[in-house]
Amino acid sequence: MSSPTLKRRRLSIELRRLRQRTDLSVTEAAKRLDLDPATITRMERNDWKRPNINIIRNMLTLYGVTDEANRDALLTLARESRQRGWWADYADVFRSSLPDFESGARAIFEYPALLIAGLLQTEEYARAVFRGDQVLTDEALLERHIRARMVRQEILDREDPPHFWAVIDEAALTKLVGGPDVMRDQLRHICKMAAKPHITIQVLPDSVGAHSGMMGAFTILDFPAPDDPSMVYIETPTDALYLEKPEEIHRYRIIYGHLLSAALPPEESVRFVASMADQLKE
Structure with a gap:
């Protein structure tokens, strides 16, 4: 998958799934992460351009992603989604x-x-x-x-x-x-x-x-x-x-x-x- 936008879209879907798995509302997750709820909403809707790796790392911790392989895969996805295509x-x-x-x-x-x-x-x-x-x-x-x-x-x-x-x-x-x-x-x-x-x-x-x-x-x-x-x-x-x-x-x-x-x-x-x-x- 060479498309940064497609990778960002997959990351958005996964972040929404992880949050819902922990039974956290957008408002509660934002409060614990010290973020504006609108920020999380935009991330989950793929309405963002360059994911902040530190924020993604904190979200994975909050959502209980402790397996190193899973964390590394999602963080790699976040880094690759920041790349620029020819467009x-x-x-x-x-x-x-x-x-x-x-x-x-x-x-x-x-x-x-x-x-x-x-x-x-x-x-x-x-x-x-x-x-x-x-x-x-x-x-x-x-x-x-x-x-x-x-x-x-x-x-x-x-x-x-x-x-x-x-x-x-x-x-x-x-x-x-x-x-x-x-x-x-x-x-x-x-x-x-x-x-x-x-x-x-x-x-x-x-x-x-x-x-x-x-x-x-x-x-x-x-x-x-x-x-x-x-x-x-x-x-x-x-x-x-x-x-x-x-x-x-x-x-x-x-x-x-x-x-x-x-x-x-x-x-x-x-x-x-x-x-x-x-x-x-x-």
Whole structure:
């Protein structure tokens, strides 16, 4: 697990479990640790950035963790969760921890609605998308967004890549984002990426009519360890949401299952995209 955010999330879950095991309320635990109750609440919700090792050590003592192996494992987890990933260099670009979670994911299932998935975008397509939202007016910042997106895509080329499964709406394929030349290159890039064994792409044709994904884009992330529950990521123009309740995950898996059933099979989808690229060539 290379993701510091994922390690911090696991630590948060474990600290909450240990506190509840000792039958201590947040208020009582905070009083004994000489902390503000809000501090413990933020820690248990993973609403923190760099865990304080001394505070973690005191919490383990209060919660009765006396086994040296267990203490060392949790303290190591706390230290590793303080590390900086490459995305920290783009703090002015990313408003969420999605790249960090992606780096630790075992599988990523995405429905990007009216766009090509960010992990599949070409540089010129991404540039056209960022220009199109008419929010990024600073040229240097726009280029940093593009560069960050290209670096983010490197997880698909590493030695142990996550399985990436994207259901792409036909509407996203027919929009001439950046013009015919840019879109033709983007479509060809999708076909190239789909040839990789860990990448599956399916096209949701317009002919299906109304479908389960019409409420908007979302991403489901699964992680290797049983202690790391899956999550759903949803991005809005002003915020990023992480859904982690089992019933929420279950609901989005049903939605994604319906999308897969309505979409063209993978091989047919690639032929469909390639045909669209050829039409643009003509």
